[in-house]
Structure formats: structure tokens, C-alpha cells
Amino acid sequence: MLERYVQKLTRDAKKASVSLGQVPTATKNRALSAMAKELERGSGGILAANKRDLAAARRAGVKGALLDRLMLNPKRVVEMAEGLREVVKLRDPVGAVIRQWSRPNGLKIAKVRVPIGVIAIVYEARPNVTADCVGLCVKSGNSVILRGGSEAIHSTRAIFRCLDRAGRTAGLPAGSIQLVWNTDRRSVDLLLAQVGGVDLVIPRGGEGLIRSVVEKAKVPVIKQYKGICHTYVDSPADPKMAEEICFNAKVQRPGVCNAMETLLVHRAIAPRFLPSMARRYLKAGVQLRGDPATRRILRDLPVKSATEKDWATEYLDLILSVKVVGSLKEAMEHIQRYGSGHSDAIVTKSKEHGGRFLRGIDSACVYVNASTRFTDGGQFGMGSEIGVSTDKLHARGPMGLEELTTYKYVVVGRGQVRK
């Protein structure tokens, strides 16, 4: 029963994707604008549905940041609508010619951007993911199957109803956007098994969700496990610049993937740099965990002892592990060993050190003299993002509209055959 339901969703999505891939940009934009308007018009219903989710969550003992993520208010609904309007402004990637050339035999070859096909989004409690993902998938010509978590299901359904109504009226092919209506966990497993039907799964949520998706998926997955981001303060470095960057990377928004989790400091600059840096962190409520050298330098301050586990932990909180290293090489080895390939930065006055770091660190985004917090589709100028990939294949780093496409080779001849 559930199996047939998921198969039907997939079949309908596939069928829709053939048409949706050829729908003109204007139609897609009209649909997205209508969705934005419909969200605003349906705000009351969405907020009422959200209240039900919040009540259930409170009964289940959810609180703090988790509850906040689940919570909608009039402003957040408007922000969802504005997000869709931002996507309207972005350039349609479909049909763009990546490269074209002619062969000596006269064949004309073009590498042309096309939608991937059917994208499934498996996510947790954030209701805004529903609108964000529909916007990016529709604009890039992909059918989307949404599978939101049970915690937010009433909000998700209410948002989806608005989007769906607007999409139909605006003329999107039936099946372009679909929501797995129930919250049976087996529906995720079934989606992940639709080989040839679902072309890509993007899980969005905590590490547990992502690992479980990767473990079970028979179809391709692009994912972001975690962001264990480092900043290495080199010698020589401008201590003031280093302090601003390190403060921003940890404190500006600690709960996100591009926030710094580990600070590495060259031992030549550590005695000068660390004390004032640490005081500033402590004042901002940051808990520090240091290696022995760090604790020696900061012996008058409350610094816990960092364990092996700390170096491999994504705190997503106001906690920072700190290590003093003897060289750029040692810093790089630490990052290669404990990093997650997300975003890593060096603060240095040395061009040569900067170059070695940029070449040698195998992460999606590598920085010289800037905060890792810039790893973001918007900050990079790509417009909205559907996530940040820590994979190496297909898409790496912030994923925008282009990353939701593939390409095909279009070859035009006048009767050529192969000799």
C-alpha cells in the first residue's frame, strides 16, 4: 500500500519532469510568484497548523533551539515568500550552453545544462525547508518530492497546500511538486530505493538523519555531514585581524555549519594573541577547551582540557577547542585529520604560507584572511542555496541552482558517420 503510494509519487514526478524541464522561464517565475502570494494569503492557516506542531512538540518535551526552528510567526511566513521572490530573480540555469565547439568532420557539439530530473528532499523539523526547496527545484526544472519530518507535519502540509495550489493555477505540470502525505518512516526507505525514478536525494537535517539516508540509499545522495571548521592563526599574522576573524567565525552564529569549531595558533604568536582573544571569547560566553600549551598560556583563565574527542566534534554551540601548533605543516595535518572538508581558514601575512594552505587543504572552501562564516550561497553571490555539500562529486560547497542541474551533449551533424 505504502509502497505503491511512493511508487506512484515517483512515477508522477518522473512524468512531470519531462515537461517541467522544458517549461519556459516565465512560467516557472509566474508559478514562484504565485506561490509567494499564496503563502502570504494563507499565513493564518499556516500559523494555526504550526500551533498544533508546537503544542505536540512541547508535550514531547522539545525546547530551546529545536523549538525555535519549528516555530513560525507572521514575519517568518513573509520571509518564506520573499525567499521565493528572490529565486524568481535568479537566472534560469536550464538550457545554458556550458561550452560548444565544432569537430574537424563538421559535427557541432554543445554541452548544455539540463535539469537532473526528480529530486527527493528528506528533512526534519524546519518548516521553511518546504518552500525553499520547492523554489529552487522548480526554477531549475526538477520535479521535487518532499518528505518532511513528523514534528512539523501540520505546518509542512499547510505550506505545501499553498505552494501546490499556486503551482497548479500557474500551469506547472501535475506532479512537479509533491509531498509524501503521511509520516510513516518506511516512506523514506521506499523513496531511497526508487532506482531510475528518483535521480537525487538531498537529506537536510542532523547527522543522524544524514547517516541513515546514506546507509539505506540505493539512489544518489548529496549531503553535508558536518562542518568541523578550523581557523589557523599563522606566524606572521596581524593579531588584530586574526582576533576579528576568529571572533566572527565562532560567535556571530555558532549553531551553523560554517562556524569555527577549532582554533589553531602558531606557538610564536600564541603568547601574544591568545590571552586577549580568550578574554573576548569568555566575555561572549564561549566555553574554551585547550591543549596543554594553550592551558599553560591561559593558566589564569577558565579553560577546560581538550580531549581527543573535542578535535572531532561539531559543537554547533558557544564552545571552542584551541590548540597551539609548531608549524603550518602541523596545522594542516591537524585539519586533514580532524576536519570535515567543509571550510577552513588561515590568517597570515605570508603569501607563501597562504598559498600552501589553499593548495594543501582538501576542503570545499579554503580561506586566507577571512571568516569561514562566508561559506554560503548568498554570501558567494550564487543566490539561494539548497545546502552545502561536503561531498566531492557533482557539487562541492554551497549548492545553488546550477548545482541542481546536470548536462547533456547535443550533437548536430549533416550525415556524418564514423570511419
Added chain:
Amino acid sequence: MLERYVQKLTRDAKKASVSLGQVPTATKNRALSAMAKELERGSGGILAANKRDLAAARRAGVKGALLDRLMLNPKRVVEMAEGLREVVKLRDPVGAVIRQWSRPNGLKIAKVRVPIGVIAIVYEARPNVTADCVGLCVKSGNSVILRGGSEAIHSTRAIFRCLDRAGRTAGLPAGSIQLVWNTDRRSVDLLLAQVGGVDLVIPRGGEGLIRSVVEKAKVPVIKQYKGICHTYVDSPADPKMAEEICFNAKVQRPGVCNAMETLLVHRAIAPRFLPSMARRYLKAGVQLRGDPATRRILRDLPVKSATEKDWATEYLDLILSVKVVGSLKEAMEHIQRYGSGHSDAIVTKSKEHGGRFLRGIDSACVYVNASTRFTDGGQFGMGSEIGVSTDKLHARGPMGLEELTTYKYVVVGRGQVRK
């Protein structure tokens, strides 16, 4: 024991990849040239080893095309060496700037091509795959772990010894190229489980091998399942051009993935086109299998009845299934249903029909008025290829050096922090 061995290979490959990714082009080219020379110098030993594989294969009852694929001779060894020299001439993709831009806050962002890391190649009896893959992986800065089939293991080892000797002498980092020395089947499973160690597996061989790799892999795989390629002869079409293209697509080399397996003909042109086309095929030894309409038109010729299974079969042989269709739409629906997303062609005089076909067919390579046999890295002008991907993510169609790379974002600032 075996597990530790495969883990060590992977660890060494990973370690080597960090250096290999930064080795100058000249060093990589010198290594490839030395490998070519060493293959030619070691030809006698390679051929002696190949004799052992051939003898074992004959004892096991292998013959025909399979035995031919396994067979080496002096000319084929020279071709392997020449293949490496061709790769020397190709442009090094590593370090190429795909795009660069500045942000209003002054951040400079560059999207830079970098190697993927560690690539494992799992292949069957073709000994030349060993040299081809080493050439392309080394040039693209990737460490490679080879796992060749037991049928060719003596040849593979002999070839590998030459490549390895030359690579070491030329200064490639130790661990850049490695061969799984034994032929225990479990070593494949172990390779496929090296999450975080092996960055990509490329299986090369028959459908059985590929399905088994995909089924077991915990690491990313790029693959080509099969090439069920179609040519659709439209109305209006130039019958002479159509005949040349269809003959070439089927007959020029039937055992390869880009050869045509199914011919679709519009019913308005079928009575004129099919009889002479069929006679030419029959003369060339092609066995025909037709739908009822085809068999009516060709009732004087030996045409078997095509079954449902025929439409979904990659013959890789001088066999062709033929169907008469009522419209471009019907042809496209047939291709979407039975095709493998590899290469499909239309022969038409109508620009509008050509455009609809190119847009509507979701295959790696789509053709107007040319033979599907052109789907090939060399024919496309990309130089050598490591295979043709029927996947949609990361690489689609012929995979050359660029497709063996990923990218990272290199961000250079002067102290920028996020507001």
C-alpha cells in the same frame, strides 16, 4: 589479513594523493613518458605473462570476442604506450580556474579544479585498462588503486610492474599507483567499503560486474550500465543519409556501447526506406527482429518477431530490433521507456522535429543527423576517456581528464568578517 591489506593500500593512496595533487605537470608528464618507454622495453615479459592468461582462459573454454579482448601482441603493447603518450599531450586540468569573481565586500572567490583524491578501478579481463586508467588518473592528479580480474591477472601484474617502476623513478609519490595483488573476490567488497578513503570507484566491464559494484558500494560510483542506443528515422528524412547513418551505427563496430540496438522508423517513410536498408543489413550479416508493421513491410525477407525483451536488450552484436512508429512523439516515448540514457539519434529534415528530439530525449548524448558511434572522448575532442557515464551526477557521457577532477572554492580576503 586481506582487510588490513586493502586498508593499507587505501591509506597509502590517500597519503600519496595529497602530494600528487600538487605535483607539477612536467613531473606527471615525465612519469607517463617513462611508463610508455618501460612498457615497450618490457613487452617481452608482458607477452609471456599474457600467454599464461590465454592458456588458462582456453582451458576454461573462453573463446571468440572474450579471448580476443584478453589477447596482447606486440602491436597492442605499443598501442598502450602510445595511449600514455597521448595523455602527455592533453592539458593538465588541475589548478584550472573554472570561474573567479569578487564580492562587494572585496572577497575574491575562485572556483578551482582539483583532483578527486583516490580513485579505484574495478575491471575485468582487458589488460589495456591498466595502462589507460593509470595514465588518466596520474595526469589528473589522482591516486589510483587497480583491481583487475583474475582472468588477466598475469598480464595485469606484468603491465603494472612496468608502470610502477617508471613512476617511482620519475618521482611520483609512493602510493600514487597501486594494484591489488591477489585476486580474492573479497578484496573488491573491501575496496567498496573504504568510506573516506576511496573517493570514487569506476567499474569497467559487463553489466553483471557493474550491478554487483553498485549493489555493494558504500563509496561513490560512476558507471555505465549499458548502451541501448536508438536511431529514429523521421518523416521527412533524406533516405540516403538515413541509410548511411543507420548502417554505420549498427555495423561499424557492433560490440561497443555506442552502437545502435534499435531502429525506429516513421511509418510514412518506412515502405520506401526499410526494404533497401534491410537488404544492406542482411548482406552485412545483421540479424533483424521486427515489430508486426516492420515484418509486413519486409515480408519477403528473413525478419524474426521482436519481443518485449528485445526492446530492452543491449545485443552488442550484429542483431537489430526494428519498429515502425506513427509519430515523433511515439518514437520519443519508446526511447524514454526502453533507452538507457546513453546515445540516441534522429535523422530528419525538419528543424522543428530535431529540436524537439534534442530537448525531449533525456540521454547523455543526443544527435541530429549523425551516427551514435561518435559518443567517445576521442571523437568529441576530449582526448582519451576513462569510460562513458550513463549516470546524471558529476559526469555524464564521455569521461575525460576534467571529469576526473572536482573543484574547491578558494577565497582570499583582507580581514573580512560576516555582519
